[in-house]
Amino acid sequence: MKDWLEKHLKELNVTTSMERPEGFCRLGYSEEEWQAIEVFVSIAEEIGLKVRRDEAGNAIARWETEEKGTEDSPAAAVGSHVDTVKGGGGYDGVAGVLCGLAAIKKLKEEGFVPVSPIEVICFASEESSRFGVSTIGSKAMSGLLNKDDLADVPDEDGITIRQAVEGMRISWDAIDQAERPETALKSFIELHIEQGTRVEDAGAEFGAVTAVACPIRLKIMIKGQMGHTGTTPMGNRKDALVAVSPLITFISETAASLTSSSEVPIVATASTIELKPNVMTVIPGIVELGVDIRSVDDDLKREMERLIRQKCSQLSSEFGVTMEVNTLVDNPSIQLDDGVRKKLQHAGETLGYKAFVLESGAGHDVMNMAAKWPSGLLFIPCKNGLSHHPEEFASLEDLEMGTEIIAHYLKSEASI
């Protein structure tokens, strides 16, 4: 099993070695992503699955039941993605489709005969790094894609989503036909690396996820006054960077203190900053700060946003600058299916692995699928919690554990 996982891990990453100092780069709807999806298709066919590409470019590999009359029954599905951020790792996404395929192979070798069909889905364009829009393939499949809003969103080279999609020989106008009826699937699960260390920190071996924390994202524009760094006395400045610094501290400290007084954690990060003019001899006149806030408790996120707005108003008067807070994104968090979560947890525990029940701080394809089908998410550990990074790593042991848990879960899910 480990040999198979290792070999196909490299194949799905279109590489001969997982040691890649520069990481991987398979952006959504790029030739590089398409190449990896083609590898997925070959492996799926190799283990005897029938594969089709849908109208959004998702690849759906299906194990048809041998019992006549149940071909059209709702399928038990598992899936993830193979695209990456720039300089990303080889496990985020890939681990999910790899373990899904490996689980099928294992079930076939064991002579398992499914009653319901089983599917492994490789979604297109999960990462938001190219267009600032995530999970395009799974949005299309679950009917959540807002085609008109997205068509003209450009990447950093000015290529729009529509152009990128059509570059992959997919019709943008027909992309929403990828939507599947509720009756197509009976459930959906995704396996993903945790991208954190809470499972390990809890002394557990895998995570059974209850909910996906979707973000509130703020863009805060601070306008002060540019001036010469040498000729503007300290008492006569409206330095936008000096004005915003206490806010960065405040965001970090407030998230920590809200976490310690709440039932579920909240994280908040000032993650991007742009200075104008960002020149050694000029006092920063304008700062744009990007803030990412996540918790599965939507009220807690809104409380955090309220406290940030309050602090901005206090800092504006204190430093004589203006601070304008724009809410870019305010997505309610997604509850996953409790039944599916318990089945996944049970499957793992039956196999002797210790479970930790937690929420996901990151978004995944499963959050779209959960809008239409009972859905679950399984975490396997990754080294130091590192992801979106060339040193992202999950052990073959943990990939094998993930495969076993999926196989065990599917065995019961596809038996009725």
Added chain:
Amino acid sequence: MKDWLEKHLKELNVTTSMERPEGFCRLGYSEEEWQAIEVFVSIAEEIGLKVRRDEAGNAIARWETEEKGTEDSPAAAVGSHVDTVKGGGGYDGVAGVLCGLAAIKKLKEEGFVPVSPIEVICFASEESSRFGVSTIGSKAMSGLLNKDDLADVPDEDGITIRQAVEGMRISWDAIDQAERPETALKSFIELHIEQGTRVEDAGAEFGAVTAVACPIRLKIMIKGQMGHTGTTPMGNRKDALVAVSPLITFISETAASLTSSSEVPIVATASTIELKPNVMTVIPGIVELGVDIRSVDDDLKREMERLIRQKCSQLSSEFGVTMEVNTLVDNPSIQLDDGVRKKLQHAGETLGYKAFVLESGAGHDVMNMAAKWPSGLLFIPCKNGLSHHPEEFASLEDLEMGTEIIAHYLKSEASI
């Protein structure tokens, strides 16, 4: 006089209107700078000066004395530059060469006959915005140009100083031949917009400058740990931006408090910041902060640097990050000639203008000239102290005042 100033102000800015929302862009050793220097040459020739371009591209316009035998006497010189930063204003530099030329015109019209020659010098490449190196032309003239260190310094397009200079049909290898002997000049003065509001704030009309505060510049590299903003608990982070924020506040507050307890002011600015990866979903792993420190009191600058280093070491332990402080520049401040300062002050006061004696927080060509010749610097006010900005503005009244002060000063300086 005002009409002449207004007309030639526009000509030197190669524009038909000073209202330019996008500002001016005449980078050092660019075609745009060269075009403005050519305008300087024509105006100088129009008013009867003999102009030569030296080996560094500086233009030297000379009013030869009519008394035989004094042609080679040391000249009384005045000058500044015509290059700008990107999106700069039309007065920084231009005001100095314009008022210099206007003063000569005035003296000629009054029938003044100089005993010593008079020169108006238009220096090449004063701004540091293209190569990060300032005052290249005046460095060359005063023998301070370190040719070997500079040759390969690139601009943001990768063009080196050597390439840019040679693109202007100047031999890089011969550029140091622009150096002039001490006997070439008897003194040098520069008129410049203040780029601050201390003259106005003091209720005065012009500034007589005692010294030029040269900067200490630091580049501080903070290394924390990247991580997913959604999956890394608050207590488990090494956020480089959170770690550096208290430093930004500290720099601003410490400069203010050192100023209030010292005889001369100090200014310190965290003016540039670069985040890696600067992506909404990733905790900032690396921050690079640029700090500019200026005072005419070099000990005070060094004390500020010491306090910053001390604070960095405290913050490193507190936030579990590394902070590496590199001193990019540590230039001792330049004392200007007290005699020349008094003559300028006297000239202005004789004409009925109120003087304010101050130091310059910004560097100017005069700081290089002061290394070799008795030198002085005259400030005229500029609106709201704004410079390096499209809205930079000095009134025609103040340009006329500057012209009169230079003319009055030159009349006595060139009479012996």
